[in-house]
Amino acid sequence: MTALAIEAHGLVKTFGENRAVDGVDLAVGAGTVYGVLGPNGAGKTTTVRMLTTLLRPDGGSARVLGHDVVDDADQVRRLIGLTGQYASVDEDLTGTENLVLQSRLVGLSRTRSRQRAAELLESFDLTDAANRPVKHFSGGMRRRIDLAASIVVTPDVLFLDEPTTGLDPRSRGQVWDIVRDLVAGGTTVLLTTQYLDEADQLADRIAVIDRGTVIAEGTSADLKASVGRSSLHLRLADEAQSDLAERLVAQTLDTTPHRTPEAGVITAPVADPDVVADLMIRLRAEGVRIDEIGVQRPSLDEVFLTLTGHAADDDTERTAA
Amino acid sequence: MTTTTQAATAERPISSVAARVERPQPPSALSASLTLGWRSVLKIRRIPEQLFDVTFQPVIFIVMFVYLFGGAVSGSTTQYLQFVLPGILVQTVVMASLYTGISLNTDIGKGIFDRFRSLPIWRPSALVGALLADSIRYVVAAVVCLGVGMAMGFRPDGTVLDVFAAVVLVLVFAFSLSWIFAFLGLVMRSAGAVQGVSMLAMFPLTFASNVFVDPSTMPGWLRAWVDVNPVSHLVTAVRGLMAGSPDAGDISWSLIGCAVLIAVFAPLTVRAYRRRS
Numbered sequence: 001m002t003a004l005a006i007e008a009h010g011l012v013k014t015f016g017e018n019r020a021v022d023g024v025d026l027a028v029g030a031g032t033v034y035g036v037l038g039p040n041g042a043g044k045t046t047t048v049r050m051l052t053t054l055l056r057p058d059g060g061s062a063r064v065l066g067h068d069v070v071d072d073a074d075q076v077r078r079l080i081g082l083t084g085q086y087a088s089v090d091e092d093l094t095g096t097e098n099l100v101l102q103s104r105l106v107g108l109s110r111t112r113s114r115q116r117a118a119e120l121l122e123s124f125d126l127t128d129a130a131n132r133p134v135k136h137f138s139g140g141m142r143r144r145i146d147l148a149a150s151i152v153v154t155p156d157v158l159f160l161d162e163p164t165t166g167l168d169p170r171s172r173g174q175v176w177d178i179v180r181d182l183v184a185g186g187t188t189v190l191l192t193t194q195y196l197d198e199a200d201q202l203a204d205r206i207a208v209i210d211r212g213t214v215i216a217e218g219t220s221a222d223l224k225a226s227v228g229r230s231s232l233h234l235r236l237a238d239e240a241q242s243d244l245a246e247r248l249v250a251q252t253l254d255t256t257p258h259r260t261p262e263a264g265v266i267t268a269p270v271a272d273p274d275v276v277a278d279l280m281i282r283l284r285a286e287g288v289r290i291d292e293i294g295v296q297r298p299s300l301d302e303v304f305l306t307l308t309g310h311a312a313d314d315d316t317e318r319t320a321a
Numbered sequence: 322m323t324t325t326t327q328a329a330t331a332e333r334p335i336s337s338v339a340a341r342v343e344r345p346q347p348p349s350a351l352s353a354s355l356t357l358g359w360r361s362v363l364k365i366r367r368i369p370e371q372l373f374d375v376t377f378q379p380v381i382f383i384v385m386f387v388y389l390f391g392g393a394v395s396g397s398t399t400q401y402l403q404f405v406l407p408g409i410l411v412q413t414v415v416m417a418s419l420y421t422g423i424s425l426n427t428d429i430g431k432g433i434f435d436r437f438r439s440l441p442i443w444r445p446s447a448l449v450g451a452l453l454a455d456s457i458r459y460v461v462a463a464v465v466c467l468g469v470g471m472a473m474g475f476r477p478d479g480t481v482l483d484v485f486a487a488v489v490l491v492l493v494f495a496f497s498l499s500w501i502f503a504f505l506g507l508v509m510r511s512a513g514a515v516q517g518v519s520m521l522a523m524f525p526l527t528f529a530s531n532v533f534v535d536p537s538t539m540p541g542w543l544r545a546w547v548d549v550n551p552v553s554h555l556v557t558a559v560r561g562l563m564a565g566s567p568d569a570g571d572i573s574w575s576l577i578g579c580a581v582l583i584a585v586f587a588p589l590t591v592r593a594y595r596r597r598s
Contacts, residue, residue: 052439077441078344088432090360092367097360104356105440107345116342133367149436153344 005030005065005157005188006051012059013046020046022212023060028190028205030065033183035203036192043212044192045085048161051190052082064157081155083146085162085192091135095126095145098134102149113152120148124178140171147178151187158182160191164198176201197297200224208307215307230295232257232268232276237289239264245288252279270295350443357437357450362457374420375462379413383469386533394534399474406470407559408532411491411552413462415527418495419519421455422502426512429597445591452499459495463488479565487562490575494555497579500586507593526552551578 006028013021021043028034036044049055051062053073061068067075082088089098096117103113121127124144129137134145143163150158160179164172179202183189193199199206200220208216208223216223232253236245242264249257249268253275257268270276273295283290298306348356365371386405391398428434428451437447467475467488477484502519509515529546536547547553555578558571 049435054435054438074441077439078347080439082436082439084432084435086432088436090364090433091431092364093360097363101356101360102436105348105353105437105442107348108342151342153342 003030004028004063005032006034006062006190008047008051008060008062010060011047011050011057011062013043013050013055014058019212021050021057024209024212024214026062026207026214028188030188031183031186032204033179033189033191033202035199035206036190036209037194037196037199037206038192038209039194042209044209045161046212047209048082048159048190048192052080052159053077079156081150081158081187083143083150083158083160083163085165089134089142089146089149092133094129094131094133095121095137096130098145098149099152103152106153108152116152120152124148138171139167140174143167143171143175144178147175151182154185155187157188157190160189162192162194165194172198200297210307224298230270230273230297232266232270232279233292233294233296234266234268234290235262235292236264236266237291241288242266244286245283248282248286248288249279252282264291347441350446353442353446354449354453357447358453359450361451361454365454365457371420371424372458372461375413375417375458376465378416379409379462379466380469382413383409383466383473387473390533402470402473402475404560405533406466406475407487407563408530408556410463410466410470410488411494411556411559412527412532413466414459414491414495415498415552416523417458417462418455418499419502419516419523420458421452421499422504422506422509422515422519423512425451425503425506426509426515429507444595445587448503448590448594452496452503455499456492456496459492460488463491477563477565479563479567483562483565483567486567487559490558490562490572491555493579494551494575497582500583500590504586504590504593507590507597526550531556551575554578 004027006026008024008026011021011024011026012019024043024047026034026036026047036047038044046055050057051064051069053069053076056070061070063069064076065079067079069076090101093101096114099117099120100113103116104110108116118127118130121130124147126141126144126148129141129145134142137145147160147163150160163179164175167175176198179189179191189202191198191202203220205217205219206223207214232249234245234249236242242259246257246259246266249255249266253268253270255268255271257266259266276293276295280290280293347353383402383406386409387398387402390405391401395401395404425448434447438444467484479487501522502515505515505518506512509518525546529543530550530553531547532552536544536553539547551574554571554574558568558575561568561571
């Protein structure tokens with residue numbers, strides 16, 4: 001592997017009794033996208049805050065491009081960009097003002113700052129909103145201005161803390177495109193996310209984090225192999241046909257389907273999603289009417305169930321799938 | 322190198338912009354502080370209600386105190402105005418410094434401070450910037466006080482330069498005092514708590530002083546406090562300057578008070594700022 005952009009060894013952060021981060025090790029190759037995947041409260045944000053010099057670790061050490069985040073914090077700050085989980089732009093200021101502010105703070109001249117703000121607004125499709133206060137922006141626009149503020153000068157390492165949480169699918173896609181473009185430009189990106197598909201889409205390697213520790217690490221393919229298979233979700237138009245449908249699913253997919261407590265819903269593990277096409281033909285041939293059918297990738301819940309033996313959110317009652 | 326062609330930006334918009342800007346030297350401490358001060362000024366412009374306490378409040382105070390107490394305290398409202406206006410000027414500006422803490426407390430909870438702290442800038446510049454911008458509020462307060470006073474008949478005997486020096490002295494004091502409130506703003510949990518505690522400090526500072534009355538009729542224990550209260554020294558210094566007979570002693574004491582305030586609270590505040598997560 002090439003040089004490491006981020007390396008962390010046994011990072012620990014405690015808040016009172018709570019060990020928010022409990023010995024996290026990370027190794028992120030330069031020029032790659034690294035996904036840190038985990039549910040709320042797993043310690044993702046705290047880890048990012050330590051790596052970006054905002055929090056002092058209580059134990060362990062971390063280096064960003066060879067600079068220690070505690071002893072050499074100033075040097076680290078010169079190399080990184082950060083987009084926090086909550087909009088880290090000023091809501092009362094306009095898009096232009098925010099970007100000029102940011103440009104001035106990284107040391108660009110007054111004229112260059114104005115120029116840069118205009119460039120970024122155009123690239124991020126925000127020119128129309130240039131003179132509107134950010135508080136009137138939509139969620140997706142906020143994220144974009146936030147990202148733009150992080151790249152007024154090109155960071156060597158960019159940290160994105162849950163960049164798409166709460167965004168609609170279209171805005172999510174836009175953020176993903178932006179991240180891909182940044183990486184194409186040579187920036188290393190560490191992003192945290194609650195969504196498996198986001199990590200899957202963007203990250204070269206993924207660390208799954210739970211209760212402050214890394215419980216699995218690898219490429220998305222590694223991870224999926226450890227997680228298991230996709231699942232079929234079938235809702236019948238007429239629940240009286242449940243028995244028949246169950247039998248057909250069992251025969252076609254060669255597995256044991258489950259009936260969920262919801263009437264007329266059948267789920268089953270799917271080894272090869274292609275076979276679902278055969279199933280649909282058979283269902284039609286037998287006159288079984290479908291209300292809804294889908295094949296779902298393993299969800300984060302399933303990742304957690306598989307990797308940890310407990311659900312991502314312990315408060316949620318899970319029905320056996 | 323920085324020319325953007327429209328066609329190219331439409332095709333691969335971000336990378337064309339992202340790939341190109343090298344990091345310059347980080348800004349100097351002064352430049353970063355001024356930039357962050359500029360941010361606060363923009364916020365005042367956007368939310369002008371922030372200026373209520375330095376515009377309407379002094380008007381009400383001056384009118385109310387002069388007509389309420391003037392006859393009783395000094396025999397006539399004109400005479401009392403001459404006595405009380407420098408005091409109310411000081412009180413208004415000192416009270417305005419309280420909002421530094423409250424606004425800092427609300428501001429710092431937002432994500433933008435994370436961003437400031439992840440930048441290679443002089444760490445206290447966010448604080449210094451906020452305090453500098455607040456100085457503008459103090460100037461507004463001073464101008465409103467003097468304006469209303471003059472309109473009601475206040476006539477300083479000092480020269481324009483004396484009056485200017487008096488105002489500058491008040492501003493320096495308020496800037497120094499605002500470090501206390503900035504400190505409270507950083508260590509207290511909520512803006513409401515900051516306001517409560519600050520008000521508690523504000524009353525003995527401004528009312529238990531020579532702002533409104535001559536302390537000679539006060540009981541001994543209160544007079545002892547009034548005599549050491551830095552606000553009293555400041556008020557006496559400002560009165561002297563406005564009357565055209567500056568008292569070097571009181572001016573020095575006020576400035577020493579400022580120096581002590583900054584020497585104690587600036588490091589404490591900066592430390593609290595570093596620790597705040």
